[in-house]
Amino acid sequence: MDILAHGLWGGVGFYSYGKKRFAAAFLLGMAPDLLSFGLFHVTRPGWLKLRLLGQISGPPPLSTLPSYLFQAYNLTHSLAVWALFFGLLWIVSRRPPWVWLAWGLHIVCDIPTHSSSYFPTPYLWPFPTPFVEGVPWTAPWFMMANYTALLAVYVGTFLYVRKRNLVKSS
Numbered sequence: 001m002d003i004l005a006h007g008l009w010g011g012v013g014f015y016s017y018g019k020k021r022f023a024a025a026f027l028l029g030m031a032p033d034l035l036s037f038g039l040f041h042v043t044r045p046g047w048l049k050l051r052l053l054g055q056i057s058g059p060p061p062l063s064t065l066p067s068y069l070f071q072a073y074n075l076t077h078s079l080a081v082w083a084l085f086f087g088l089l090w091i092v093s094r095r096p097p098w099v100w101l102a103w104g105l106h107i108v109c110d111i112p113t114h115s116s117s118y119f120p121t122p123y124l125w126p127f128p129t130p131f132v133e134g135v136p137w138t139a140p141w142f143m144m145a146n147y148t149a150l151l152a153v154y155v156g157t158f159l160y161v162r163k164r165n166l167v168k169s170s
């Protein structure tokens, strides 16, 4: 899925808990891509500029990507690593770190939305992972359906929060 949609899906469940929780979940929802492809884009500003100008399109060819990107992608897109981290945070803070569910949701959403030819989701890494032949998230019909669903869920959540606040203040 694209990074903005990841942030929006990650944040929506926390929207009713206030701006800070929403912002944290929004960022954590995008974090797996920010800490992998984001790093690549920051270190290759020329590539990003050409892409934004429309002089190149599509994802960067696998052969041009540095090896650290693949390692970062494995680390940030593994449910095994995420579960370990979630458990450790739970032990340290003595309560479930709910907002980190946004990161786990990112991985779950990536599994069916990546084809096996370009960064299939290594959701069990470092264990052997049977890759899923997903529907590429770049397909226009998928983008349309995904953002329509997001719009519907955000409108529903907004109406719920407004009604709750009205009940509270009356």
Ligand SMILES: [Zn+2]
Residues within 6 Å of the ligand: 001, 032, 033, 077, 106, 110
């Ligand atoms: Zn991702």
